Amino acid sequence: MEVTMDPLFLAWSYFRRRKLQQCSDICTKILQDNPYDQAAWSLKTRALTEMVYIDEIEVDQEGIAEMMLDESSIAQVARPGTSLRLPGTCHGGGPTPAVRPMTQSGRPITGFVRPSTQSGRPGTMEQAIKTPRTASTARPVTASSGRFIRLGTASMLTNPEGPFINLSRLNLAKYSQKPNLSRTLFEYIFHHENDVKNALDLAAQATEHAQFKDWWWKVQLGKCYYRLGLYREAEKQFRSALNHQEMVDTYLYLAKVYQRMDQPITALSLFKQGLDHFPGEVTLLTGIARIHEEMNNISSATEYYKDVLKQDNTHVEAIACIGSNHFYTDQPEIALRFYRRLLQMGVYNCQLYNNLGLCCFYAQQYDMTLSSFERALALVANDEEQADVWYNIGHVAVGIGDLTLAYQCFKLTLAFNNDHAEAYNNLAVLELRKGHIEQSKAFLQTAASLAPHMYEPHFNLSILSEKLGDLQSSYSAAQKSEDAFPEHVDTQQLLKQLRQHFAVL
Amino acid sequence: MPEVKSIFREVLPKQGQLSMEDVPTMVLCKPKLLPLKSVTLEKLEKMQMEAQEAVKQQELAMKEQLQ
Numbered sequence: 025m026e027v028t029m030d031p032l033f034l035a036w037s038y039f040r041r042r043k044l045q046q047c048s049d050i051c052t053k054i055l056q057d058n059p060y061d062q063a064a065w066s067l068k069t070r071a072l073t074e075m076v077y078i079d080e081i082e083v084d085q086e087g088i089a090e091m092m093l094d095e096s097s098i099a100q101v102a103r104p105g106t107s108l109r110l111p112g113t114c115h116g117g118g119p120t121p122a123v124r125p126m127t128q129s130g131r132p133i134t135g136f137v138r139p140s141t142q143s144g145r146p147g148t149m150e151q152a153i154k155t156p157r158t159a160s161t162a163r164p165v166t167a168s169s170g171r172f173i174r175l176g177t178a179s180m181l182t183n184p185e186g187p188f189i190n191l192s193r194l195n196l197a198k199y200s201q202k203p204n205l206s207r208t209l210f211e212y213i214f215h216h217e218n219d220v221k222n223a224l225d226l227a228a229q230a231t232e233h234a235q236f237k238d239w240w241w242k243v244q245l246g247k248c249y250y251r252l253g254l255y256r257e258a259e260k261q262f263r264s265a266l267n268h269q270e271m272v273d274t275y276l277y278l279a280k281v282y283q284r285m286d287q288p289i290t291a292l293s294l295f296k297q298g299l300d301h302f303p304g305e306v307t308l309l310t311g312i313a314r315i316h317e318e319m320n321n322i323s324s325a326t327e328y329y330k331d332v333l334k335q336d337n338t339h340v341e342a343i344a345c346i347g348s349n350h351f352y353t354d355q356p357e358i359a360l361r362f363y364r365r366l367l368q369m370g371v372y373n374c375q376l377y378n379n380l381g382l383c384c385f386y387a388q389q390y391d392m393t394l395s396s397f398e399r400a401l402a403l404v405a406n407d408e409e410q411a412d413v414w415y416n417i418g419h420v421a422v423g424i425g426d427l428t429l430a431y432q433c434f435k436l437t438l439a440f441n442n443d444h445a446e447a448y449n450n451l452a453v454l455e456l457r458k459g460h461i462e463q464s465k466a467f468l469q470t471a472a473s474l475a476p477h478m479y480e481p482h483f484n485l486s487i488l489s490e491k492l493g494d495l496q497s498s499y500s501a502a503q504k505s506e507d508a509f510p511e512h513v514d515t516q517q518l519l520k521q522l523r524q525h526f527a528v529l
Numbered sequence: 530m531p532e533v534k535s536i537f538r539e540v541l542p543k544q545g546q547l548s549m550e551d552v553p554t555m556v557l558c559k560p561k562l563l564p565l566k567s568v569t570l571e572k573l574e575k576m577q578m579e580a581q582e583a584v585k586q587q588e589l590a591m592k593e594q595l596q
Contacts, residue, residue, distance in 0.1 A: 076576065082569035125559050137564040139573055344565045351562055366565075375563035382560050412563055419560040446558035453555045484555045514553050 032063055039071055047071040066205055069212045072188060077215050080247060081276045081307075082139055108288050108318050119322075121479055121509045124352040125446070134317055135348030136341040189213075191222050200229035210244055224248040239268040246277060255285050270301045272308065279311055288315045306336045313342070322349055338369055347379070356386035374403040378413050385420050393420060411441030418450065427454060445475035452484060464488060472504070479508035483515055495522060 029037075031050050038047035051068035054061055124132045191213065199206050206226065213223040227248055231241040246261035262278040265271075275298035282291035292315055298308045313328035326349050329342040336342075347362030360383035366376055381396035397417050404410040418433030431454050437447040452467035465488055471481035482505035489498035499522045505515045566574075 078572060078576075079569055082567065122556075123559060125561050133561070134564055135562065136567065137570065138567040139570050340565060341567065348562045348564070371565070373565070375565050378563050382562060386560075409563070412561055416560050419557075422557065446561065449558045453557055456555060478558065480556050480558050487553050487555060514556075517551075518553055 032061075032067070035064070035067055035071075039067060039074075042074070044071045044075045048075075062205065066208050068188065069208045073208070073211045073215050075216075077211075081273065081280065105319065106287075106289055108283060108286050108315075119352045120511060122512065123354075126477060126508075132320070132322070132352070133348075135344035135346070138341075189217075191217060191219055194222075196222065196226045197229055200226055200233050203230075203234075206230045207240070214244070214247070220248050220251045224252070237268065239265040239271070239274070242268070243271075243274055243277065246281075250277070250281060250284075255281050259285075272298065272302055272305055275302075276307060276311060283315070288319055291315055304335050306332055306339060309335065310339070310341060313345070317345065325349075340366060340369070340371060347383075351379075351383060351386070356383045359383045360387050360389070372403070374400045374405065374409050374413065377403060378416055381420070382416055385423065407440045411437045411439075411444050411447070414440065415444060415447050415450075418447070422450075427457070430454060443474055445471045445478060445481065448474065449478070449481045449484065452481075456488065461488070461492070472501070476504065477508055479505045479512060479515070482508065483512065483518075486515070486518060490518070490522070495525060498522060499526075 031054055035047045035050040035054070038044070038050065048068050048071040051064045051071065054064040055068065058064075119132070121132075127133055189209075189212065199209050210223055210226050210230070213219050213226065224245070227241055227244045231238065231245060234241055236242075242261045242265035246258045246265065249255070249258035249261060258281050259278065262274055262281065265274050266278070275294060279291040279294050282288070282294065292312060295308050295312045295315075299305060302308065309328055309332045313325045313332065316322075316325035316328060326346055329346050332339050332342040333346075343362050343366055347359045347366075350356070350362065351359035360380070363376060363380050363383055367380065377396045377400035381393050381400060384390070384392040384396060397413060397420070400413045401410065404413065414433050414436040418430045418437065421427070421430035421433055431451070434447045434451045434454070437444050438451075441447075448467045448471035452464040452471065455464040455467060465485070468481050468485040468488065471478070472485055475481065482501045486498045486501035486505060489495070489501060499519070502515055502519050502522065505512065506519065509515070
């Protein structure tokens with residue numbers, strides 16, 4: 025006679041070992057035999073939720089609708105140093121665009137990217153549509169709710185016979201009375217089905233049932249309000265939850281609300297308050313560092329990342345950000361040490377090898393450079409990454425003087441990513457060296473239209489037009505260059521020259 | 530360190546001096562360090578890709594059914 029494990033226990037064991045599909049299958053079988061088995065139902069719900077669970081603290085992608093139709097701003101123009109949306113107005117704490125590449129919003133590119141890394145506030149609708157916002161594709165997200173609905177449909181694809189729990193027929197009042205089941209049900213509705221309205225209903229009833237004394241339900245209510253865009257209500261719920269029970273997660277959620285309402289200073293003071301209760305907590309320190317980085321305050325950000333490393337010296341984000349800051353402040357050897365540390369920790373992806381290659385080259389360790397880039401090329405996951413790696417190899421080629429190789433590398437960059445503005449610009453410079461003026465001009469115009477936030481194509485176009493005698497376009501290009509990078513001395517000299525010329529006429 | 534300090538005198542030749550002009554040269558765009566991705570971001574990307582794959586598979590299956 026065969027002795028088998030109790031199916032529920034086996035399912036539980038699978039759940040613990042994160043073999044979620046098998047767990048879910050066993051639970052389905054149990055439920056087929058006995059549809060009223062609460063334990064199996066609860067376990068299956070949890071397994072399905074775990075399959076699509078993403079840490080809600082990290083997720084913060086803003087859609088176009090949120091950006092363009094934002095009503096939470098109080099003043100038309102924020103005072104400098106108080107807004108996440110006007111980074112240029114803060115006192116510069118780091119290298120200029122002359123040394124460090126900028127993103128669309130005028131912020132320097134960071135060492136680490138998360139789902140919530142903002143791409144900045146586009147001014148017009150056209151800009152908003154052009155900016156890539158999703159993680160992998162360049163297609164913009166229409167509104168966060170839209171993306172979450174798509175994630176919800178994705179999870180429905182895994183159950184082609186129909187959803188496991190039919191929300192429209194669910195009696196939420198009954199479930200809210202049962203604390204054992206209500207929590208798992210809430211997480212299922214919130215994460216797997218992405219049905220915020222029903223989740224909010226359930227959470228409201230459960231909070232009532234718990235006589236408004238349960239901090240967990242208040243936090244969940246806050247999360248629902250956040251998803252729906254009701255930030256003030258979310259703030260109230262989180263604050264109330266903090267009064268009942270101090271939890272690090274609540275601080276993080278509340279800080280997210282403040283950041284979304286564009287109140288970074290409030291978020292900073294909240295983090296400091298959190299650190300009073302939880303001294304040395306890595307997530308709070310990271311939050312402070314991120315806010316400083318978003319406000320372009322690189323020196324403070326580096327300081328806080330170093331504090332993070334004192335507490336947890338395997339923190340990938342801190343290491344990557346400090347490393348990139350050192351690279352762009354002309355200290356590639358130190359940057360190399362930081363990236364080597366990441367390698368020692370076992371991080372193994374294309375970006376790291378690309379960064380190692382660049383640091384090795386600029387730190388004059390030429391033996392490691394090309395092999396790092398070869399590894400990076402072997403590890404690419406998509407076309408954009410490949411384009412970026414070839415772009416950097418092109419830079420190395422320019423550095424060693426092999427302009428043919430550089431030309432080929434930049435061409436390859438464009439082959440993998442047709443919108444790579446930096447490659448167009450550099451190709452234009454190389455073409456000009458060969459004497460192909462028209463080609464150079466065409467490349468520069470393409471680069472300038474693809475990336476109006478970069479000053480290099482505008483500046484180069486300005487110089488080229490001036491040499492050709494087209495002073496009008498030279499002047500307008502120089503003005504655009506000045507808009508992108510006001511402190512650039514060469515642009516100012518050029519503008520002065522042109523103005524003198526026009527004054528004489 | 531040498532004991533004798535030599536004073537450097539600037540040498541401006543009166544003959545054959547060329548004029549100096551600061552010609553603005555073209556600037557290259559800077560090398561790009563690629564930002565590392567967080568665990569959440571990778572998981573999100575993976576889920577997005579899988580969802581797209583699943584949709585493609587379903588569309589293929591439906592096409593085959595129709596044919």
